[in-house]
Amino acid sequence: MEQAAGRAGASAAGSSASAAGSAKHFDAATRRKAEDLVSLYPERRSALVPLCHLAQSVDGWLCPDAIREIADLVGISPAEVLGTATFYDLLHTEPVGRHVVSVCTNVACLLRGGEDLLAHAKTSLGVNAGGTDADGQFTLEEVECLAACDRAPCVQVNGRFFGPLAPDDFDSLISDLRDGKLDDVVPSHGVLSRVPRDVGLAAGMSGARTSAGATPGSGSEDRS
Amino acid sequence: MTVTSAPKIVSSRFRFDDSYTLERYLATGGYEGLRKALTMTPEQVAAEVDAASLLGRGGAGFPAGRKWSMLRKAPVRYLVVNGDESEPATFKDHHLIERDPHQLIEGALIAAYAVGAAQAFIYVRGELALGLERVQAALNAAYAFGAVGKNVLGSGFSIDVVLHPGAGAYICGEETALLESLEGKRGFPRIKPPFFPAAIGLYGEPTVVNNIETVSNLPWIITNGGAAFAALGEGASTGTRLFALSGHVRNPGVFEVEMVKTTFRDLIYAPVYGGGVRPGAEVKAFIPGGVSAPWFGPDQIDMPLSQEEVGKAGSMLGSGSVVVMSDQACAVRTAWRITKFFYRESCGQCTPCREGSGWLEKIMHRIEVGAGRMEDLDLLMDVCDNISPGVTWPPAQTTICVLGPSIPSSIASVVRMFSDELLVHVKEGGCPYA
Ligand SMILES: Cc1cc2nc3c(=O)[nH]c(=O)nc-3n(C[C@H](O)[C@H](O)[C@H](O)COP(=O)(O)O)c2cc1C
Ligand code: SF4
Numbered sequence: 257m258e259q260a261a262g263r264a265g266a267s268a269a270g271s272s273a274s275a276a277g278s279a280k281h282f283d284a285a286t287r288r289k290a291e292d293l294v295s296l297y298p299e300r301r302s303a304l305v306p307l308c309h310l311a312q313s314v315d316g317w318l319c320p321d322a323i324r325e326i327a328d329l330v331g332i333s334p335a336e337v338l339g340t341a342t343f344y345d346l347l348h349t350e351p352v353g354r355h356v357v358s359v360c361t362n363v364a365c366l367l368r369g370g371e372d373l374l375a376h377a378k379t380s381l382g383v384n385a386g387g388t389d390a391d392g393q394f395t396l397e398e399v400e401c402l403a404a405c406d407r408a409p410c411v412q413v414n415g416r417f418f419g420p421l422a423p424d425d426f427d428s429l430i431s432d433l434r435d436g437k438l439d440d441v442v443p444s445h446g447v448l449s450r451v452p453r454d455v456g457l458a459a460g461m462s463g464a465r466t467s468a469g470a471t472p473g474s475g476s477e478d479r480s
Numbered sequence: 481m482t483v484t485s486a487p488k489i490v491s492s493r494f495r496f497d498d499s500y501t502l503e504r505y506l507a508t509g510g511y512e513g514l515r516k517a518l519t520m521t522p523e524q525v526a527a528e529v530d531a532a533s534l535l536g537r538g539g540a541g542f543p544a545g546r547k548w549s550m551l552r553k554a555p556v557r558y559l560v561v562n563g564d565e566s567e568p569a570t571f572k573d574h575h576l577i578e579r580d581p582h583q584l585i586e587g588a589l590i591a592a593y594a595v596g597a598a599q600a601f602i603y604v605r606g607e608l609a610l611g612l613e614r615v616q617a618a619l620n621a622a623y624a625f626g627a628v629g630k631n632v633l634g635s636g637f638s639i640d641v642v643l644h645p646g647a648g649a650y651i652c653g654e655e656t657a658l659l660e661s662l663e664g665k666r667g668f669p670r671i672k673p674p675f676f677p678a679a680i681g682l683y684g685e686p687t688v689v690n691n692i693e694t695v696s697n698l699p700w701i702i703t704n705g706g707a708a709f710a711a712l713g714e715g716a717s718t719g720t721r722l723f724a725l726s727g728h729v730r731n732p733g734v735f736e737v738e739m740v741k742t743t744f745r746d747l748i749y750a751p752v753y754g755g756g757v758r759p760g761a762e763v764k765a766f767i768p769g770g771v772s773a774p775w776f777g778p779d780q781i782d783m784p785l786s787q788e789e790v791g792k793a794g795s796m797l798g799s800g801s802v803v804v805m806s807d808q809a810c811a812v813r814t815a816w817r818i819t820k821f822f823y824r825e826s827c828g829q830c831t832p833c834r835e836g837s838g839w840l841e842k843i844m845h846r847i848e849v850g851a852g853r854m855e856d857l858d859l860l861m862d863v864c865d866n867i868s869p870g871v872t873w874p875p876a877q878t879t880i881c882v883l884g885p886s887i888p889s890s891i892a893s894v895v896r897m898f899s900d901e902l903l904v905h906v907k908e909g910g911c912p913y914a
């Protein structure tokens with residue numbers, strides 16, 4: 257984890273839009289996916305959140321270089337990208353652990369033991385909500401309703417649901433994650449969807465508007 | 481206990497393990513509604529939905545047909561399907577997204593055809609990783625099958641559908657915030673008027689925003705006719721509806737029930753639905769429609785699941801989520817947690833919402849942990865009154881969106897229904913349930 261470098265870079269990201277053009281953080285394959293994402297929308301900026309998810313799927317968080325490259329792709333300043341990203345809970349502008357463990361304590365989970373589960377999680381992982389453990393394996397979060405109240409009290413790890421969970425279930429979940437037993441079910445943090453879009457925005461489709469510079473369907477047809 | 485014989489309209493495939501695949505979808509009548517819609521004119525499709533008097537399932541309960549008809553004059557550019565589903569205790573769209581993604585895609589296509597949209601966006605909250613994978617896989621399959629893209633099912637109608645992931649912000653469910661979010665910005669609700677994105681929507685162009693469950697009803701309505709839908713339920717509350725039941729019931733879950741013919745008691749107690757409260761416990765209170773709604777007590781449990789009746793009684797069916805609190809639940813703690821949610825999720829643009837939510841959270845918390853004062857009870861109502869004058873239902877509007885004026889709902893409910901419990905907290909210096 258490049259915590260210190262990350263912080264220094266974050267302020268640099270806000271300082272200069274003109275330097276953005278030279279940023280090349282994404283590798284060729286990621287860059288191609290990024291350009292495909294931009295081509296789906298009538299206006300480039302709409303791709304901002306999907307691009308942030310893409311960057312997180314590579315790095316686990318939104319590092320300053322990724323922010324610069326996203327700014328370049330959507331045609332705004334890195335400061336605007338950062339300012340937008342900080343609005344959203346799932347976009348991390350600081351490094352997080354390989355597993356982000358989100359415990360819900362909202363009303364349905366509260367009624368079924370969500371607070372006790374969070375307290376147990378803190379002790380068990382040895383971190384407070386918002387903290388990451390020493391070896392960078394786990395970040396713990398207290399979150400609002402995850403729309404899985406039928407599984408209350410429920411927990412997400414990297415966007416995958418578990419619940420209802422008693423404290424013991426929580427501990428075995430953590431040890432399975434630690435031992436890599438759930439790697440197929442729970443990819444590392446930032447990997448939101450493992451199913452890519454395999455069709456592009458068909459060129460010249462019925463009146464869909466495109467913004468200046470974006471070529472509709474630029475090479476994104478039939479890519480999987 | 482009433483369990484009506486109404487058909488399952490949106491959850492009919494939930495019983496199959498492979499309900500999310502194109503194969504299962506096609507084998508169970510999938511894309512037939514779209515095929516039929518494409519032989520009709522867009523006006524005929526809209527008329528069918530009007531005849532069904534389908535009320536929007538996103539929370540506000542606005543008639544879908546009427547929303548569309550506001551657009552018939554201007555060409556609509558965009559259809560946006562709202563799958564943000566972040567209202568606490570609401571999880572019905574989660575099931576529709578994961579378990580029947582083709583149904584919502586087909587519904588979106590029918591809506592897009594009816595309003596003449598050139599592009600559709602399906603916005604799904606970013607926490608639903610599996611749901612996002614299922615919808616994308618379904619879209620890929622639907623493109624390959626020819627149901628989406630150029631010349632849909634050979635009809636000459638073309639439409640592109642894009643799945644857009646959210647990134648964690650309750651307020652993005654509010655339709656104008658959702659459009660801002662879809663434009664790649666912070667999810668700040670837009671100033672009204674215009675009251676509907678029909679006038680100025682995505683990229684400033686006419687846009688229809690409909691909820692996931694609303695569009696999921698469309699394939700059935702087109703296949704079976706609006707009249708068949710309107711024959712279910714009663715009055716303005718037609719059809720069936722998904723209810724998300726949570727809290728102190730034996731079987732929390734999502735249940736499709738016929739509107740009006742079913743009561744809260746049926747939903748909570750029928751063995752095929754909630755199965756009753758925990759052994760040895762009674763219902764102390766329940767929230768009839770998401771945490772923005774005022775609470776009901778046991779004396780309202782026989783009320784029908786009707787949008788009009790619940791509205792008249794001073795609350796709402798809202799997003800179709802019913803939270804049951806047994807007599808073992810602390811009303812103060814529950815209301816405090818709801819207030820904390822609003823405090824965290826207020827977008828911060830309006831003073832009454834941003835500041836009021838924080839004050840209410842702090843006061844409720846100090847009462848719950850035993851540091852409350854007698855004057856706090858009046859203070860709570862005073863802050864509520866500052867957020868929404870009169871603390872009426874429906875609440876007086878003071879802010880850009882209705883999140884702010886909804887904040888007093890749970891507090892006012894506790895003050896109204898459980899003032900004795902608040903007093904015990906203050907007098908005994910702590911929570912009697914802790
Ligand atoms: C604070 C707030 C949150 C909302 N969240 C959602 C939501 O998560 N999903 C939804 O469909 N509608 C939500 N709505 C309602 C939408 O603004 C909009 O009315 C709805 O999506 C329209 O669809 P419908 O007419 O099909 O119901 C919310 C409204 C507010 C004020
Ligand atoms: S009422 Fe609250 S959430 Fe809505 S716009 Fe105002 S501050 Fe934002």
Ligand code: FES
Nearest residue numbers: 360365401402405
């Ligand atoms: S309250 Fe925890 S998932 Fe809904």
